[in-house]
Amino acid sequence: MQQQELIQQYDYEEISLRELIEILLKGWKLIAIITAICVLMSGVFSFLIIKPTYEAKSVLMASLATDKLANISKNGESVEAILSTISTYPVLTIQTYKEQIKSPKVLQQVIEELSLTEKEITRVGLRDMISLEAIKDTNLIEIKVTHNDPKLAADIANAVAKRFTEFVTDISREQASKSSKFLKTQIESEKQKLDEASLELKKLMAQPRGVDELVSEQEAKLILLSEYKVGVVEKEVELSKLKAGLTAAEEELKDTPKILVTNKSVSEDQLLSSIISEEKNKSAIETASITMKNEEININYFELSTKVAEYKMMVSEVSEELEMMKAKIDETQKEIEAIQSDLAEKKHQLNLVQRNVDIAQATYDAFLKKYEETRVVEATEMGESTINIVSHALVPIRPVAPRKMLNVAIAGILGVMVGIFVAFFKEYWQKSAVQL
Numbered sequence: 001m002q003q004q005e006l007i008q009q010y011d012y013e014e015i016s017l018r019e020l021i022e023i024l025l026k027g028w029k030l031i032a033i034i035t036a037i038c039v040l041m042s043g044v045f046s047f048l049i050i051k052p053t054y055e056a057k058s059v060l061m062a063s064l065a066t067d068k069l070a071n072i073s074k075n076g077e078s079v080e081a082i083l084s085t086i087s088t089y090p091v092l093t094i095q096t097y098k099e100q101i102k103s104p105k106v107l108q109q110v111i112e113e114l115s116l117t118e119k120e121i122t123r124v125g126l127r128d129m130i131s132l133e134a135i136k137d138t139n140l141i142e143i144k145v146t147h148n149d150p151k152l153a154a155d156i157a158n159a160v161a162k163r164f165t166e167f168v169t170d171i172s173r174e175q176a177s178k179s180s181k182f183l184k185t186q187i188e189s190e191k192q193k194l195d196e197a198s199l200e201l202k203k204l205m206a207q208p209r210g211v212d213e214l215v216s217e218q219e220a221k222l223i224l225l226s227e228y229k230v231g232v233v234e235k236e237v238e239l240s241k242l243k244a245g246l247t248a249a250e251e252e253l254k255d256t257p258k259i260l261v262t263n264k265s266v267s268e269d270q271l272l273s274s275i276i277s278e279e280k281n282k283s284a285i286e287t288a289s290i291t292m293k294n295e296e297i298n299i300n301y302f303e304l305s306t307k308v309a310e311y312k313m314m315v316s317e318v319s320e321e322l323e324m325m326k327a328k329i330d331e332t333q334k335e336i337e338a339i340q341s342d343l344a345e346k347k348h349q350l351n352l353v354q355r356n357v358d359i360a361q362a363t364y365d366a367f368l369k370k371y372e373e374t375r376v377v378e379a380t381e382m383g384e385s386t387i388n389i390v391s392h393a394l395v396p397i398r399p400v401a402p403r404k405m406l407n408v409a410i411a412g413i414l415g416v417m418v419g420i421f422v423a424f425f426k427e428y429w430q431k432s433a434v435q436l
Contacts, residue, residue, distance in 0.1 A: 027423030034422060035415030042411030043404075052399035054150035058157040059391035060141045060164070062097055097141055097387075098132045101160065106167050110159045114152075129153075130160060140390070150396045157393035165387045176374045183371040190367050194360040201353045211350055214343040218336060225332045228325055235322040242318055246311035253304040259297060 107123045110116070116126065133142045143160050147153040
């Protein structure tokens with residue numbers, strides 16, 4: 001049973017394939033005619049009607065110099081970092097170049113240079129004629145221009161490349177000009193601030209008893225204080241010696257009698273001896289045997305008394321001098337403290353003013369440096385240093401379109417397909433009409 005069904009299915013498929021082949025053989029003339037018509041029409045359009053399109057190509061090499069320019073002073077701090085941000089130049093990458101090449105300004109300049117308005121080419125039409133391609137893993141950009149006139153296509157490609165380099169220069173100069181104007185205004189303002197800070201510093205330095213003068217006064221007072229302290233030590237040593245001498249003199253004075261009492265022979269006094277001899281009628285021997293007490297002032301006692309008095313006077317004088325020197329030390333220390341207080345205040349004021357001057361000077365220098373950089377950029381042909389035209393467009397010899405043989409081949413294939421479809425449709429239509 002299954003084998004019989006398979007045979008019937010095989011017969012059915014064989015009959016269907018045969019019918020298809022018969023239909024194709026039956027309608028071969030129709031297929032051939034339609035194919036021939038398509039091929040003929042394609043040939044007429046490709047060879048006679050459609051104008052040939054030529055493609056001119058110029059190649060640019062981007063050095064990305066603006067990227068380096070934009071990174072100038074990026075490692076700077078504070079004011080310089082801020083100024084680098086303010087005056088950053090436009091960074092043109094490969095993708096940015098591709099977008100800017102078709103900018104309206106570049107297209108309009110090309111139209112005016114080549115008088116394309118006479119050929120009824122607008123910016124939109126010119127933009128559609130241009131195609132851009134970045135060569136992979138390189139910094140090369142291909143500018144392709146397609147047009148029916150090969151010379152015009154080459155002229156447009158070269159004009160676009162030239163005008164784009166000028167465009168890069170223009171936008172760099174425009175940015176530099178804006179930054180330059182801003183920086184010039186700020187330089188004047190910062191110069192005024194610097195002058196004001198410098199004038200304030202001069203006024204502070206011109207005030208009486210400035211920092212240097214106070215430092216000199218302090219050094220002089222410290223030297224004087226040191227001398228006073230040395231003098232006090234010397235006076236204390238001298239006073240100690242005087243007190244020791246006074247004590248010794250007083251002790252010696254205590255042990256020294258004021259009056260000396262001695263036994264004296266009358267014969268030692270000639271006058272008294274003669275008087276006694278006359279009155280008493282005594283011989284010289286008898287007179288010599290007579291003695292008497294004699295009191296005399298002790299010279300040593302008076303000398304010691306004078307010495308003690310002198311010691312006391314010197315002790316008093318040295319003590320007074322010592323007290324005066326100690327008073328001068330206290331006075332000098334107070335003066336030094338007052339000077340130190342004034343000096344600290346003056347130094348604080350000087351530091352504040354000097355810091356303002358330093359900040360104003362640093363800010364002014366930063367603005368001036370950045371201003372000089374922008375002036376250099378303004379004077380630089382940034383386009384020529386950034387974009388190099390490595391290959392100018394040449395007048396193309398062979399058109400890139402239409403591709404005649406390819407068009408004819410495609411038309412032949414389409415003709416065959418249409419012919420087959422028409423043949424099958426005709427057979428189907430005829431069978432349907434017979435059944436009705």
